[in-house]
Amino acid sequence: MLIEDSFTVHTPVDRLWAFIQDVEGIAPCMPGAELTEVVDDRTWKGKVHVKFGPVQMAFSGTVVMEDKDDAAHRATLSAKGTEQRGKGVANAKVQSWLEPAGDDGTTVHIRSDITITGAAAQLSRGLLPEVSKLLTKQFADCLESKLNEETAAAVRPEAGTPAGETNPAETESSAEPAPKAAPQAVGGFGLGLRALWATIARFFSRLFGPRTGT
DSSP states (O other), X not given: OEEEEEEEESSOHHHHHXXXXXXXXXXXXXXXXXXXXXXXXXXXXXXXXXXXXXXXXXXXXEEEEEEEETTTTEEEEEEEXXXXXXXXXXXXXXXXXXXXXXXXXXXXXXXXXXXXEEHHHHHHTTTHHHHHHHHHHHHHHHHHHHHHHHHHHHHSOOOOOOTTOOOHHHHHHHHSOOOOOOOOOEEHHHHHHHHHHHHHHHHHHHHHSOOOOO
């Protein structure tokens, strides 16, 4: 199945391109995703947790950057994942590129060629495009939030600490790093219902919408 999505982020192209190179930094924005290993600067291993009502699945796989053009702000990724209990296999080739959008904005275009087999295909059949759009929106919202946090941190004045004294909060955080939160499974069932409703709404909109030439 070929799926095309796009979203716009309020940040310049060059800044966004540099920001998304930090795979470890943006991985938490990918719904249900968990980065488990950085093999090299072009290869990553991870898991994707999916939940369809009472059925939960976890795909483990590898993502490889096949091509990257920094001047054109374009990249091609290939991914392959296998459900840990043998319920399906997913393969994808994803092309993405950035384009300027208005004043200091950037539109991200994504074209995904996806093949899914097994139980996962049966559960997602017909709903995958709509689910993809919903997940893309979640990713875009998270990405923009992180960019805003980075901007705020850059302009926020640092609180001064008297010489010779140690900030207790800094000492505590350095001594005991916060535990990494487990990724929340992608709610495929709930997303599927919303996707199904969107599909039905579009159907009736076309059926009963205004007509011309009568």
